[in-house]
Amino acid sequence: MSGELDDSFARLVQRFGDRLADETVLDTLLECGGDEGRARAQLAAMASALRPTAGSHGSTTARKRVSGMLDGFVKRRRGAEASSPPGRPGPTPEPAAEAAPASCADPGPLAPGQRNALAEIMAAAPSQSAAGSPDRPRLMLLKPATVAAHVPCEFIAGVLPDDLAAALLRDMLAEALSWKPLPVVMFDKLLGSPHNTHTYVDRSRVGTQQFRYGVTSPDASDWLPSIRAAEAIVTAVVNERYGRRRLDPLEIRGQWRPDMIVANSYFGPSEHFGAHNDKLTYIGPRPVIASLTLGASRTFRIRRLALPPDLPAPTEAASDAVSGSEAPQAPLASASTVPAEAAAAISAPPDGDAQARTFDILLPHNSLLIMFPPMQERYKHELPPVGSSLTRPTGTLVPHPISGETRINLTFRMTRPEVVAAIPKCSCGAPCEMRVVIKQRETLGRYFWQCRGDKAGGKSDGQPAERDTSGGRPAGDLRCGFFQWASFGQ
Template identity: 30%
Template sequence: MSGTFEESLQKLKQLFPDAKEQSLIVALKLSNVQIEKASNIYLEQKEGRINKNKSFLHLKQPKLDSFIKKKQAENENSEKIDSGSSKKRKFDELNEAAVNKQNNSSNKKLLNLQEVLKWPLKSLTVKKRTQTQTLYLYRQEDISARTPCMLIHNVLPKELANSLLRIMLKESETFTRNQGFLFGNLVTSPHTSQYYVSNEMKTRSSNNARYFPPEMEQAKTIIMNIVNEQRKERKIYEYEVQGDWSPNIAAVNCYANSKEAVNWHSDRLTHLGPLPIIGSLSLGVTRQFRLRRFGNGESNSTNATQKTSPSTIYSIPLEHNSLIIMWPPCQELWKHEVCPQNSIDKHPIAGFKRINITFRQFRDEYGSEMTPICHHGELCMLKPVFNGRNVGRYFYSCNSGGPEGKCDFFEWLNIDKRKEEFEKLRMLETKDK
């Protein structure tokens, strides 16, 4: 009798407690969720009995039309705003390729679920800043008019905000830097973070997860109610979460001083699915949250996004106990960053630290079980198309570029089909029992 994907994964974890979670997920998927077969695949890979690159190419031979589509998406998805630095980028790519050749690929670790849930690795590399104008926004009316965000001050009762801050300051002592290989180079985030899951997710969480402390559960409920109240007045997109928004995971970031930061990125969609809502709570020191529009969004623009030009950066100071809600399509058409600052005002409890709790809803139909594996055996990353006629579509591609940057996996996401497939799978799993 076979169990669900999650149950099988838990069993595999018991068999191989030291294994990287992602390696077990990949083995389980390749085995068609058969534990014995998955164990063998995992052991074969671990012991190097099969050449990883060759075996995955054999298992998942790409179709010709997928290459053509990938090329189209690449062309349309290229960020035109950076075209001035294309020569520099070309050099960087050549340089990376040269470094890659010297790297021993067996040292390259697979990324775990915690890392998959956070930022695209590309946001960890430092890029040259292009010339832009910065507009500082303080009032809610201005923020709503010009960005897909909403700012709410003093969102939690004062005592709750302060005690949650104290708890997270203590927790942040053991946060780690997000790290991974991008085209063969090790990149490290300029701040620390940790992934948390709410209590209702306890049975199915990853090895690296921590659970929401009671104060975080309280904060979650307050923020969830605010978001759901606001949604009654908002346009709900066809492919965003229907019914109530129900956050069940949180990425928590700690910026230890004015120089700790995160570069331009949009948040990972891989396990959130299209058009996510992200509720971002700030505690401690005030930092500038910067937003910039990247996509053209011709097929799903809103009034708020039409008033902006790509060269404007909107900077919003996020004070202690403030909530910024990133509404859809913020992750599809915009990027955000927390930049290093020259000076910041000391906070009475946190000193120079900022804690940022970002509440998100993990959607089952976008779990690891449903996520494709790339040619070199990593779980893929789900990305939106930023520009061109395919705006509004999403595709899966390699998370890291693979050894020597040669992994060119590409697959469109078919959202309607995904729902069907997921429901079918759930039905089969309940029949099994």
């Protein structure tokens, strides 16, 4: 977000923050194309609808809750007015083009320090983490510097030349018509993910290797020329950033070079991708994943997981005992499976705060979010639906002139041949998938091989629901129970 937009946002929060949720203020400002005057007029109209009447002394929290409902109502109304039919890409009119002119007086200069405080929006009340301790409030990360300060990611706006980004978006919109939901196995049933996906590979590098991210997903496609052109730029940007970071022993040495892309499409506000961390089967431990957004802007949500409570901090001498359902048949393994330095890096977040916390980043067209280690080991990420849930925070959508409400996402990944070569077969006879321990402190960050849930003797290529990557085996789980620690030659 530019400095100007930041200042506008801070001024609007100062003016309306006691009556409207910060998300509502941000949404309105973005949907007014950053025009503070128009946003102020719209927000004033919303706020006056919420003005407490004589004798009503509703708390700020209660008023903000009502504001959230109003926000949902506004979004639903906008959705109903949108010209593109749901589920299909197509141009959507510029939002709020006919908004009323500004009618409120300028609130005046900001108090010292206020701008920074407001730029890091406290967007939600603290909630309870699974471990029972209150979470830190959700933070909206608005600038590249604050993204890097809080999560192991780097955000780059406008990464591709405009014409290449537009050409790639058009190509992907055409391709996306044949993408399919990610098949997920949940409670013994085959379900489709609430968005579509497809895999693209650089066959000149990965040969005939099969990459399946779902039970029945179609074979991967070859890279298109526009993908190849984008890949060259993404690769250069990632390596430039990666070269500045301190690597732990499990990370790749040398250049990062992607050879596989998992593409995702979201046709409209209700399509989403639930909280998960990415499968490591092909990309190995401590992967780098570069995520390119094309088309509509959407909120990307990152959840820093709480460290398991009441257990000693990880040391090389820590017990290898495994409890609970995450690793049901875990043998006692050598503590050297993950070197101490690597284990320590996992539990040290960039902002020095180990408590659970949720971060939101609005990802616009032609932006790159590089997920560095230990993003897949200590965090989950999701693309939340855009809507009006009263029970959980939803995300934002800003339409794009080419794609309307459709967002395309390309995640560039680098396969690790030595990991792929080591994929064991489970008792079903099918290739295992690799996952990482994220719930148990003694074994935190250790990788293990597990059955994918394929009882068809290797004919299909199943994987449990992404949402299940936190550990627990759902009732009716199709996995055979095979378990083996993964070792990377340390």
